Amino acid sequence: MGVAFSGGVPPTDIVECVQLAEALGYESAWVAEGHGGDQFAILGACAVATRQILLGTSISSVFVRSATTIGMAAATVDHLSRGRFILGLGSSHRVQVEPEHGIAFVQPTARLRDTIAIVRGLVRDGVVSHRGEAVTIERFDLWFPPHKPDIPIYMAALFPRMLEIAGEVAQGVLLTWPTPSAIARAVEHVAIGARRAGREVAAVDVASLIPCAVADTAAAARDAMRPAVGLYAGFFPRYNRLLAEAGFGDAVRAIKDAFDRGGREGAAKVVPDELIDTVALAGTPEACRNRLAAYRRAGLALPIVSPRVAGPDAKETAMAAIRACAP
Numbered sequence: 001m002g003v004a005f006s007g008g009v010p011p012t013d014i015v016e017c018v019q020l021a022e023a024l025g026y027e028s029a030w031v032a033e034g035h036g037g038d039q040f041a042i043l044g045a046c047a048v049a050t051r052q053i054l055l056g057t058s059i060s061s062v063f064v065r066s067a068t069t070i071g072m073a074a075a076t077v078d079h080l081s082r083g084r085f086i087l088g089l090g091s092s093h094r095v096q097v098e099p100e101h102g103i104a105f106v107q108p109t110a111r112l113r114d115t116i117a118i119v120r121g122l123v124r125d126g127v128v129s130h131r132g133e134a135v136t137i138e139r140f141d142l143w144f145p146p147h148k149p150d151i152p153i154y155m156a157a158l159f160p161r162m163l164e165i166a167g168e169v170a171q172g173v174l175l176t177w178p179t180p181s182a183i184a185r186a187v188e189h190v191a192i193g194a195r196r197a198g199r200e201v202a203a204v205d206v207a208s209l210i211p212c213a214v215a216d217t218a219a220a221a222r223d224a225m226r227p228a229v230g231l232y233a234g235f236f237p238r239y240n241r242l243l244a245e246a247g248f249g250d251a252v253r254a255i256k257d258a259f260d261r262g263g264r265e266g267a268a269k270v271v272p273d274e275l276i277d278t279v280a281l282a283g284t285p286e287a288c289r290n291r292l293a294a295y296r297r298a299g300l301a302l303p304i305v306s307p308r309v310a311g312p313d314a315k316e317t318a319m320a321a322i323r324a325c326a327p
Contacts (some may be wrong), residue, residue: 001327002028002304004209005318007036011045013315018046020319022053024326030058030088030209030304034096040073047081056086058174058209058304059156067115067130071122075146078123083147088174089115090156093236106239109165110134116153116169116279124149144162145325154207158242160189167193172205172302177232177239179246180298183208187299207302210295213283214288214307214324221282222273224317227276228308229276230267248275254260281305285324292325 001196003021004034005014014037018029029046033039055077060070070087078085080281091108098105114132121128127141154172157163166173167190175186183206213224232239233255251272259267281288295303307321 001027002030002054002207002302002326003322004030004032004057004304006032006058006209006306006308007034008308008310008314009036009318010315011037011042013318014042015045015049015316016056016324018053019049019316021094021322021326022050024322026053026322028054028056028302028304029088030056030086033060033064036203040077043077043085044080047077047084050081052084054084054086054143055081056154058086059088059090059092059154061092061097062089062108062111062115063092063103064101065120067135068122068128068137070115071119071128071140072142074119074151075123075142075144078151079144079147080189082314086152086154086172087119088154088156090174091120107134109162112155113165113169116155119151119153120285122146123151134155154205157186158238160185160299163189164193164196166190167195167199167201167204168197170204170244172207174210174304175208176306177242178208178210178295178300179278180294182242182246183295183298205301206299207304208300209304209306210281210292210309211279212288212305212321214281214283214285216284216288218283221284222276225276225280225282225308226271227264227268227310229271229280230255230259230269231264233271233275233315234264234267242274243279246278248272248278251275258309280308281325288321288325 013176031039074087094105110133114135123146130137152171155166155170156174194201213221215221233252258270305325307318309317
């Protein structure tokens with residue numbers, strides 16, 4: 001069982017939440033980036049404030065840092081945590097990378113493959129040179145010895161092609177906004193990729209962030225989750241497609257139209273309850289635990305509870321979700 005943070009909670013409060021998760025028996029804690037704070041800095045603080053819990057990025061974009069900077073940051077947090085770091089990598093989204101970072105979103109899959117190779121070489125050898133399809137590194141060396149020569153790499157993936165690539169090259173795959181049926185299909189595609197690369201299927205961990213809102217009533221929990229669903233379905237083409245393929249084509253078209261006309265608030269107003277219930281944990285503590293069990297039955301090896309919180313009570317709300325879903 002893991003827990004993940006993707007905005008709404010200040011960095012110092014994330015550290016406290018991770019300490020709580022460790023005390024409650026969670027095995028891993030994951031930090032996104034986006035606009036929520038520098039993930040490697042936050043994880044470095046978590047590393048020195050904890051003893052056992054694994055610490056991962058969910059995910060680090062291969063566009064907004066150089067491949068060697070990602071490798072150096074990964075080696076740094078692995079040092080600080082004494083070998084507890086997991087590097088979650090993904091391509092992020094054109095709608096973020098280009099307007100928010102001023103970087104051309106080109107060859108995302110090739111860049112992801114090259115970054116994985118560069119990070120692995122740097123951590124293994126302390127120095128790397130690489131000539132790839134999207135990234136060429138003449139030479140980069142670390143001025144400190146890595147804690148260990150192999151840091152686990154998990155790949156963000158939603159659709160068959162990337163799921164199969166993850167099965168070929170990664171130690172794990174990171175999904176998000178999943179339905180139980182999507183979990184089962186993902187397991188199949190990861191296995192196809194693993195077999196194609198001559199790997200054991202069991203060598204690839206299937207993990208998923210599961211957005212979470214816990215409240216005294218289902219209605220209150222759904223209302224807390226509605227803005228997040230509206231943002232993802234309304235703003236991100238990839239998630240709009242994902243949720244449409246989950247059987248909510250009409251709903252996500254309405255959400256996209258509302259987002260284009262009225263932004264996040266407009267989109268949130270048209271998110272249907274059924275969509276929330278299908279792709280998230282939203283309800284009472286008991287309902288959320290039952291939903292987690294359904295994901296496990298579908299083949300999800302590592303559920304990662306991701307509290308969606310905002311406002312002055314964000315830390316307390318996140319902690320309540322962590323307690324409610326504790327293993």
